[in-house]
Amino acid sequence: MAQIVGGLATSHIPAIGNAIARGKQQEPYWKPFxxxxxxxxxxxxxxxxxxxxxxxxxxxLNFFLDKLPAFAVGAAAxxxxxxxxxxxxxxxxLAGCPELSWHLVEQLTxxxxxxxxxxxxxxxxxxxxxxxxxxxxxxxxxxxxxxIHINTVQFPLPTARRVYELGRVVGRALGRWDDARRVAVMxxxxxxxxxxxxxxxxxxxxxxxxxxxxxxxNPQWATQFSDRELVxxxxxxxxxxxxxxxxxxxxxxxxxxxxxxxxHYHIPIxxxxxxxxxxxxxx
Ligand code: DHB
Ligand code: FE
Numbered sequence: 242m243a244q245i246v247g248g249l250a251t252s253h254i255p256a257i258g259n260a261i262a263r264g265k266q267q268e269p270y271w272k273p274f275x276x277x278x279x280x281x282x283x284x285x286x287x288x289x290x291x292x293x294x295x296x297x298x299x300x301x302l303n304f305f306l307d308k309l310p311a312f313a314v315g316a317a318a319x320x321x322x323x324x325x326x327x328x329x330x331x332x333x334x335l336a337g338c339p340e341l342s343w344h345l346v347e348q349l350t351x352x353x354x355x356x357x358x359x360x361x362x363x364x365x366x367x368x369x370x371x372x373x374x375x376x377x378x379x380x381x382x383x384x385x386x387x388x389i390h391i392n393t394v395q396f397p398l399p400t401a402r403r404v405y406e407l408g409r410v411v412g413r414a415l416g417r418w419d420d421a422r423r424v425a426v427m428x429x430x431x432x433x434x435x436x437x438x439x440x441x442x443x444x445x446x447x448x449x450x451x452x453x454x455x456x457x458x459n460p461q462w463a464t465q466f467s468d469r470e471l472v473x474x475x476x477x478x479x480x481x482x483x484x485x486x487x488x489x490x491x492x493x494x495x496x497x498x499x500x501x502x503x504x505h506y507h508i509p510i511x512x513x514x515x516x517x518x519x520x521x522x523x524x
Contacts, residue, residue: 243341243418245495246288246425247502247522249281250456250485251374252515253297253367253429258329261373277505277517278374284502284519285375290425292338293384294345294411294491295368296484297429298393300325302365310357311399312407314349315364315388316342323363332369338385341418345387348414354407364388367481371429374517384425391487393430393480398468404483405464408490416494428488430481432506433474434513443476444514449506452482453516457501460489478513485518496522 257274260266266275302325304310319334346358368388376382389411392398399407408426415424432452435443452475455462463471463486471480492499502519509515 243415243420243422243424245412245415245492245522246290246423247499248488248492248520249371249375249425249427250488250516250518251371251429252431252510252513252517253370254511254513254515255327255329255366256511257370257374258366262330273507274510274515277507280503281375281517281519282377284521288521289423290384291422292341292387292424293427294387294389294415294424295371295427295429296389296391296408296487297367298481298484299390300365300367300394303363304390306395309392309395310390311392312354313357313359313390314342314346315359315362316346317360317362320362320364320368320386320388322369323365325365327366329366332373333381335364335369335372335381336385338387342387344418345411345414348417349407349410352410354410362388367429371427391483393483396468398480398483400468401466401471401483401486402464404487405461405490408487409494411487412491412494415491426488426491428484428486430484431475431479432482432514432516433476433479435476436478436512438477440476442512444508445474445476446508446514448474449514449516453504453506453518456485456489456518456520457499460493492520492522496524498523
């Protein structure tokens, strides 16, 4: 049985890739964001996850509007970062964990999720930047990953309720994995932001803080909202918070509860209200 050590979540803005490449972490604009991470680095040094299941949303790199699965699971030996048009430096490939990928595909399919399985999969900033943020001194991050894409680009989106169920089944499947490795579950994206249209620049601090609190004390809270309600509350790209929801749902299937390791909220980086979170699973 795998050991689920905890959950991680962070915003995933392309500009962070440039800030890291240019060593801007201590500059006044960037410092309040990067200051959210050191307590989580200390925790990761302690718990040392070996495998990370990462819920992220592809932004048109691996899938485009012509063919866009609701859920896609990576089952590759490595995941290459490709240039998606933001001009950020391409980082080294992340190692895959095909044996866990196939276990999750089997368990999710048995639980009636109809998946797209990707034995080749390129990953964009939403998958790569979080690993730069959480393991800044070790690149590529010293973990194997299983990326799970959730559509937040083309409407209608999978419902929050369905995303929660996806996360729950992943958590349960990890408990049934016949392997002793330490696993962390990650969600990337959010919090409130909108990149285009009349409401470009939209941020909703009140909602974000409620959502962050729900991650600790009321994980199902966000499942009450439809995709359109989430757009209204969090913005067209703020719906990426669905990734956090999947991560948190997975933790409900591990241990007796969660302990807050650290959380951080800062407005803005680029167009986004940023959130960072680490939760430890209690035995
Ligand atoms: C920004 C935020 C995102 O989530 C993203 O995928 C791209 C850009 C931004 O705020 O610039
Ligand atoms: Fe995004």
